[in-house]
Each structure stands twice: as structure tokens, then as C-alpha cells.
Amino acid sequence: MxxxxxxxxxxxxxxxxxxxxxxxATLRKGRPIPAEEARRLAESGHGExxxxxxxxxxxxxxxxxxxxxxxxxxxxxxPERAFTGRCNLVAEAAGVLLVEPAGIxxxxxxxxxxxxxxxxxxRPVASxxxxxxxxxIPYAVAGPALERALAAAPRPPLRLAxxxxxxxxxxxxxxxxxxxxxxAKTLRVLADRLAPTGAEIVAETRVPHAATAVAEALARLAAxxxxxxxxxxxxxxxxxxxxxxxxxxxxGGRVEQFGMPVDPGNLLLLGALGAMPVIxxxxxxxxxxxxxxxxxxxxxxxxLSVTRADIVRMGVGGLLSExxxxxxPRAGEDA
Numbered sequence: 001m002x003x004x005x006x007x008x009x010x011x012x013x014x015x016x017x018x019x020x021x022x023x024x025a026t027l028r029k030g031r032p033i034p035a036e037e038a039r040r041l042a043e044s045g046h047g048e049x050x051x052x053x054x055x056x057x058x059x060x061x062x063x064x065x066x067x068x069x070x071x072x073x074x075x076x077x078x079p080e081r082a083f084t085g086r087c088n089l090v091a092e093a094a095g096v097l098l099v100e101p102a103g104i105x106x107x108x109x110x111x112x113x114x115x116x117x118x119x120x121x122x123r124p125v126a127s128x129x130x131x132x133x134x135x136x137i138p139y140a141v142a143g144p145a146l147e148r149a150l151a152a153a154p155r156p157p158l159r160l161a162x163x164x165x166x167x168x169x170x171x172x173x174x175x176x177x178x179x180x181x182x183x184a185k186t187l188r189v190l191a192d193r194l195a196p197t198g199a200e201i202v203a204e205t206r207v208p209h210a211a212t213a214v215a216e217a218l219a220r221l222a223a224x225x226x227x228x229x230x231x232x233x234x235x236x237x238x239x240x241x242x243x244x245x246x247x248x249x250x251x252g253g254r255v256e257q258f259g260m261p262v263d264p265g266n267l268l269l270l271g272a273l274g275a276m277p278v279i280x281x282x283x284x285x286x287x288x289x290x291x292x293x294x295x296x297x298x299x300x301x302x303x304l305s306v307t308r309a310d311i312v313r314m315g316v317g318g319l320l321s322e323x324x325x326x327x328x329p330r331a332g333e334d335a
Contacts, residue, residue: 002055006049008049061140065086099119161299237267248269291320
């Protein structure tokens, strides 16, 4: 591709580098220059314009963006129509975006003319939401460079995990001093969190803050066909031997991980009772603000496994905005 000034009378068929309006003629940026417009512009005394001439083998910006977008889009993603060298990928359903960073990096390293920008990995997205944009910086890209970009990602590095789990059960433990209004608000907040995913609370129970009661409640939820259980403790989990993990194990379940490098959200517990994942929610999950609970909840609702290694890797980017209801614990007593 050659970019630079050319005599206006010789510009017909080239690509206008900038929008030009003069002498009743209009050349639009990025569009081929019509012969009649070039003639009218030259006759008006506009002797020179900046234009782009494609070399053999160059691929126009829209075609290049569209080809690369289609190549990068995995299951659940679709490219929109390319325009001005840009092609957006959108989600075909609500779910969680999966990204292989190495694949995106490899494409972006090929040539400065070729760029791919995505939402962060594991971001919850709505149906129709843009998850990535492919932008060709100049008006065309050399064919060999485009082929190298396609080869840099041998398999699609982007795909969508649609939400699959729909039936959520909730256990709330009770202690003197915990107001019924707090429990009710917690359930409303959770229902609002679930709404965009298509899941809903299908069973809800309130029990004393004791391991035996938690065990019995979880067993009932599993028997009722709940696909995911969330336990809101009247008191935060402080140890693997505390009431909620002990109750899960007493029911025949297992604790996969206690604690996470996300703040707010440190005191989350993840386990399972048979095939039913169980989340011991941290206190910040009572707030609608984003916290570590969201990081785990959305992945599980999308049918994705969450391991200890997955949780450990949440630390980078895991420092979130403070939740006022927590009383600003990061500030310390003397702050």
C-alpha cells in the first residue's frame, strides 16, 4: 500500500485518505475516488490530494477485518458487518467470555496494521454484547501479513460459555441479631444477580447457624434437584472447620477451596455435594456491588469447572472497589 499526495486529476480509482469537500465535489475518507468527483475537484483548483494506492496482493481493510474476525470467533460468537476497517464480534447468547490470551497476543504481534481488542477473560456478557473488535489500522493490509495473522491463531482464541445452570437453592443460617429484613434483602440481591443469566432461586431455607442444620438443608436442596447451592452464613466463615464447611462435609460433600485472592470476597468457600456445586458466600455477596462471589458464581452457572488453581489466578485484577457496608476494613482502625 502506498500513501501520499497525488495529482487530483490522476486520483480516480484510488482511495481517499481524508475527506475532502471543495468545488461541489466530495471525496469520502476510505472510499474509492469516483472519476467525476476527481475531475470536478481538479477543475475547482484543488490540484493535489492525499490518496492510497493498493499494491498487488493487498487486502482492503473491511475484507481483512472480516476474514480475521471470522477466524477468531469460536462457539457462541458471531462477526458483524465490517465497516471502516473494523469488525466486531458479538455474543449469540448470555454467558461467560473465554479468552486464550496467548492467541490474541500472537495475532497482535504480527503487524502493527492488525489489531484485536477483547473484553477481559471470564467477563459475563449479555446476548448481542460486543466482546471483541478487530481493527485494521490503515486502509489495507499486505496479504502475507494477513495470512500470518490467521496462522498465528490456529484455533479460535475466543468463545462463549453460555449459561447452563438454572435451578439455584439458597440456605441462610440464623443467629440472634440477624434481622429477617437482611435475609430478605440478600435474597433479592441474589435474584437480581441471577436474572441476566436465566437462573432463578427455586428453593430457599433458613436454619440455625449449626453444622447439622446446614447439612440437612444442603441435602434437601440436592434432593429437590437444585443445580447450585449458595449458603449465606449469619457469621462469616473463619476456618475450614467452621459451621458451613463442617455442615457441607457432614452432608457427604467436600470443600474444594476456602479463601480467595479477591477483595472484597476473601472469605468465599467453594465445594460440592455430589454433582451440585456449593458456594459458601462471603458477607460482601449481600451487596449488589461486584465482588469475589461474582467471579465464581458466573463461571459455575456457565457450567465451567472452578478449581483451586482457577481461584488462585484471580488475584491479578482481584482488588475491587471497596463496599461501604464492610466498614472500610482495608483502612485499618487508626485510619
